[in-house]
Amino acid sequence: MSLVGSYVALSKPLAAAFPVLLLAWLRFGIAALAMPHWLRRPADEPPMTRRTRGLVFLESFLGNFLFSICMLFGVSLTSAVSAGVIMASIPAVVAIASWLFLRERITRRIAAAIACAAVGIGLLALTPHHGGNGTGAAGTSAPWLGNLLVFCAVLCEAAYAVIGKSLTGRLGPKRISSLINLWGFALSTPFGVWLALRFDFGAVSTGLWLLLVLYALAASIWTVWLWMTGLRSVPAAQAGVFTVMLPVSAALVGVLVLGEPLSTTQIVAFGIALLGVVLATWPSRRASPLPPP
Numbered sequence: 001m002s003l004v005g006s007y008v009a010l011s012k013p014l015a016a017a018f019p020v021l022l023l024a025w026l027r028f029g030i031a032a033l034a035m036p037h038w039l040r041r042p043a044d045e046p047p048m049t050r051r052t053r054g055l056v057f058l059e060s061f062l063g064n065f066l067f068s069i070c071m072l073f074g075v076s077l078t079s080a081v082s083a084g085v086i087m088a089s090i091p092a093v094v095a096i097a098s099w100l101f102l103r104e105r106i107t108r109r110i111a112a113a114i115a116c117a118a119v120g121i122g123l124l125a126l127t128p129h130h131g132g133n134g135t136g137a138a139g140t141s142a143p144w145l146g147n148l149l150v151f152c153a154v155l156c157e158a159a160y161a162v163i164g165k166s167l168t169g170r171l172g173p174k175r176i177s178s179l180i181n182l183w184g185f186a187l188s189t190p191f192g193v194w195l196a197l198r199f200d201f202g203a204v205s206t207g208l209w210l211l212l213v214l215y216a217l218a219a220s221i222w223t224v225w226l227w228m229t230g231l232r233s234v235p236a237a238q239a240g241v242f243t244v245m246l247p248v249s250a251a252l253v254g255v256l257v258l259g260e261p262l263s264t265t266q267i268v269a270f271g272i273a274l275l276g277v278v279l280a281t282w283p284s285r286r287a288s289p290l291p292p293p
Helices: 002-010 012-017 020-034 050-077 080-087 090-101 108-126 143-167 173-196 206-231 236-256 264-281
Strands: none
Touching: 002 012, 002 206, 002 236, 012 020, 012 206, 020 050, 020 173, 020 206, 050 143, 050 173, 080 143, 090 108, 090 143, 090 236, 108 236, 108 264, 143 206, 143 236, 173 206, 206 236, 236 264
């Protein structure tokens, strides 16, 4: 999640240089070239059932393809502050989805961790930002549409966590990563090819091409493999608390890399958000679960 937040922040120059759907197609294509050996089924892994194939498609369509499109388009139409407030709901939405669909129990401490995540990132997002190169500031033509798209990205992220938890019991992390990336490439190819025929690739600088390669590797390989490996031994509701690191790391990249100032209120917000992660992961012998619906 820290890597996701970092590449979301650092992809702003890429979104300015490439059309969003072309950028998505290039991302999936570069990653597909980097991990064809991950597609091979291990000898100890059973063949995929129809249900597993459907889950792989949904994981890619919702968590890879739609998340990227909704987030990139959404942030371009609304303010970064509004997007941050909406992203604060990710841990709660993941926990609720895992409670409803996976019948996972939410302990009182996990509930407190979700509350800390929401309060911390909400406080961070409501802090006025000065300087930097934010996108989608006041004056955009349709901020309500941008907010709606960002919330759709939140729902996609929740689906990604819940479906991913189901898949880790059937497939290995490397195979999941390669399969959902291949689906993402297939879904974006019609749009990517159409836009590529009309795009001037010669106008893209060498630095942006290098950034694109790093973005593709981080977004489609490193983060997916890390997330799926973690989900094999962590409940989805507990893992959802770690999505708080997405907006936190994005803000830190803005401060450390883009030179944006960091206020006392923002430091307090970081502390509250990270307290939620500590609450979620601190070992305990007893827990008081909330019953599933």
